[in-house]
Amino acid sequence: MNEGRKEIIQLTFIVVGIIFLIKLFFIQVIDSKYRELADSNAILPKVDYPIRGLIYDRNGKLIVYNTPEFDLQIVKNEVKNLDTAAFCDVFSKTRQELKQLFKDLKAKREYSPVKPTVFISKLSELDFARIQDRIDEFPGFYIQARSTRAYRSKAMANALGYVSEISKQRLDKDDKGIYRQGDYIGQSGIEAFYEDSLRGRGGVRYLLRDVDGIVQGSFDGGKADVLAVPGKNLTTTVSIELQEYGEYLMEGKAGSIICIEPSSGEILAMVSGPSYDPTKLTGKNYSQNFALISNDTNKPLFNRPLMAQYRPGSIFKVAQAMVALQEKVITPETRVPCDRSIIGCHGPHSNEDLRGAITNSCNPYFHNVLRRMLNQGKSNNPFDDTRIGLAEWNRHITSFGFGKPLGIDLPNEKGGLMPSPAFYDRAYGGRPWKFSNIYSIAIGEGENLVVPLQMANFAATVANKGYYIIPHLVKSIGDSGKPLPQYLEKHYTTIDPENFAIAADAMEEVVRSGTGQFRASLKDIVVCGKTGSVQNDARTMRQARPDHSVFIAYAPKENPQIAVSVYVEFSGQGARAAASIASLMIEKYLYGETKRPHIEEYVKRGKFLD
Structure with missing residues (x-):
């Protein structure tokens, strides 16, 4: 009997001991709360x-x-007998805020x-x-x-x-x-x-x-x-002096300026207007200031160089010319009468060759060029013929970097749009379409959409006679002295180099004697450029809003150091606002100053529609 009691007592002690061991293991190993409480007293x-x-x-x-x-x-468990009145006084808080x-x-x-x-x-x-x-x-x-x-x-x-x-x-x-x-x-x-x-x-x-x-x-x-x-x-890659000058010129305007070093793809300046003061988005007033900036109807947080998608307008005619030359549907000597019954035009000119058509921005010429490109007789069915031609056109035009994000080292880059047969199939709901339905893309209108970065990159591509390096903003990470690998690679177009030489000659003539001669020409520098006046969506809403003013350029013609694109919204002719700003940026970068204060004054005054 006594022997049985002894075993029961021993078993009870063993069970209790095991329970204590399990509990101790749980406290010390499994449940970190107790360890934190112990550590917090000393550490x-x-x-x-x-x-x-x-x-x-x-x-x-x-x-x-x-x-x-x-x-x-705060370590909440260490707060004892808090003097709330004194705390509110020291930290400038009300009792309710506390x-x-x-x-x-x-x-x-x-x-x-x-x-x-x-x-x-x-x-x-x-x-x-x-x-x-x-x-x-x-x-x-x-x-x-x-x-x-x-x-x-x-x-x-x-x-x-x-x-x-x-x-x-x-x-x-x-x-x-x-x-x-x-x-x-x-x-x-x-x-x-x-x-x-x-x-x-x-x-x-x-x-x-x-x-x-x-x-x-x-x-x-x-x-x-x-x-x-x-x-x-x-x-x-940015020159802060050039950047500040660009923002000075863009004050009071909506649009963008992008300057690129063609040989490297390095972005020298990238201006978005209107912008904001970066110091407002720091410190304890961040939330309040962010709300004000993000709700501003002028959209200062909207990065126009990457995110604004516009029709390219007449600057796109340079690309159209090179695609047509590559497809051999025209030669530099091809002449087309300026028949304004087909499509409207501007300025006194007629029956120009290719260089003259670019110089004078002749709309009927490029209407004819695109028709030749899309309708080459590769099919007896006119609808199929246009499909075949448009597919080939799209292959060439996207090789310039249009129609997709270029891959700049910034988030939220848009890709624009270069229409393809599949695009028009969707747009027409399966109904047939042909050249007469889509001819407006010939002059950079219609369904074409580009972002300003793509047009600056296009100017750099012409300057390089056929290739571009993806535009980028960082040239060295840490002490590496190099950008990311993708910003060292050359991207070649489908266009032969000799066709770029023809485009360069025509762009030189635009500034020398064409639409850009009055505000884009520089005395000692050969500038190659192209003006554009771009229709905007306000027209579809029957609002009286002027065109966007657009200009692309690079300089000097030989050994180019800078390529530029400028968009100034609702400012009319490209030869005015955009051409003036672009030439000032080129001057500032190459000379360190402007030698034409009257052009600078014209830009700052902003009366481009007078």
Whole structure:
């Protein structure tokens, strides 16, 4: 009997011991809450935010740098007997705002009552100077240093983009665990495209505290600390002086300016008008300013060089000419009467050859050229004949980079549209179509759509006599001295080099004696260009809105250094606003200054329709 009791007692002790062991294992290993509570009494983790990479212009001038910013963090369990009146006084908060801050605190994804959590973000250096001597009055609150973006110039905002706190949606998609709530991330422009290079890698320091919460130094001699790694600096292709000049010329106007170095594809300037002040999207007023800027009816956040899709207008006639030459449906000597009963035209000219047709921008000539291109008699059925011709036309025209995104190192690039047989099949709902239905694409109207970047790239392609390098904004990542590999590759068109020579001669004549002679011509530089006046969608809404003013150019003709495209919305003839601005940009880049102040004054006055 006694022997049985002994076994029962022993078994009871063993079972109780096992239960205690399981519970201890659960507390120490499985459930991190207890470990966090123990650690928090002695150890304070301090995040070290990485220094975001700096951004320079092509000449080494600093454009974007970092300036100090501070977050007020809270360890909720350490907050005892908070003097709310004093807190509100020091941090310029109302009692209601303070109550809301505590309410928002618990809703934060990273919130833990035993770990530091951001309570008030984006305190400026002025804020920090005001509160640093009184922070010890509020146990449980700590200052966390970080940095925010600052700018040496207000130019280039749309290309640079902006940085702000990561959204919950983006955080949910962060499978690699790179970011935490409260981290800053590039939201647009270069800041977004090169986020992986610019952001660096965060670190953490573990500080040892005594029973009163006073920091005594590093925990375990800093062995557990992880050092922050700064982001890589970027050297852009942009000349900030040329960029600032372009934005000066575009003040009060809507449109774009793009300048490219033809031999490298490097973008020298990329202006979107209207734009915004990049300093407005930093600091504690970010949310308020972003709402104002994004709701502005002038759309300053809309990056027109990449996102605005326009009809190309008469500047497209240069491309049409080269496609027709390649298909051998015309020669440089081909003459076509300027029959204005077929399609309207402008200016006194008649029966021009190809160079003369480009110089005088003759619409009937290019109507005839496209008809020859699309109707080559390859089929007895006129509908099939046009389909065959259009497919071949599309193959040539898209080799210039039209009809698809070029692949610039910026997000949100649009591709425009170059119509194909499949496009018209959809547009006509399966009904037959032929040349007489689509002839407006001959003069860059109708269904053709381009973005300004594509037209600047086209000018660079003519300058290079048949190839382009994808336009890009960064020429060196870190100390590499090189851009991304895709921005070193040459892309060749389907057009033979000799046909580009004919196009170059015609574009030279446009500026020498044609539609661009009055405002695009420069005394000591041979400029090759083409004007355009582009119909806009307002016409379909029966609104009296002028055409868009368009101009493309490159210079000098031999050994070209710069290619330019300019769009100025609702400004009429391309020979006025766009040609003036383009020639001023060429002058500024090649000479360092303008030698024609009267043209600069004309542009600033903006009376292009008078």
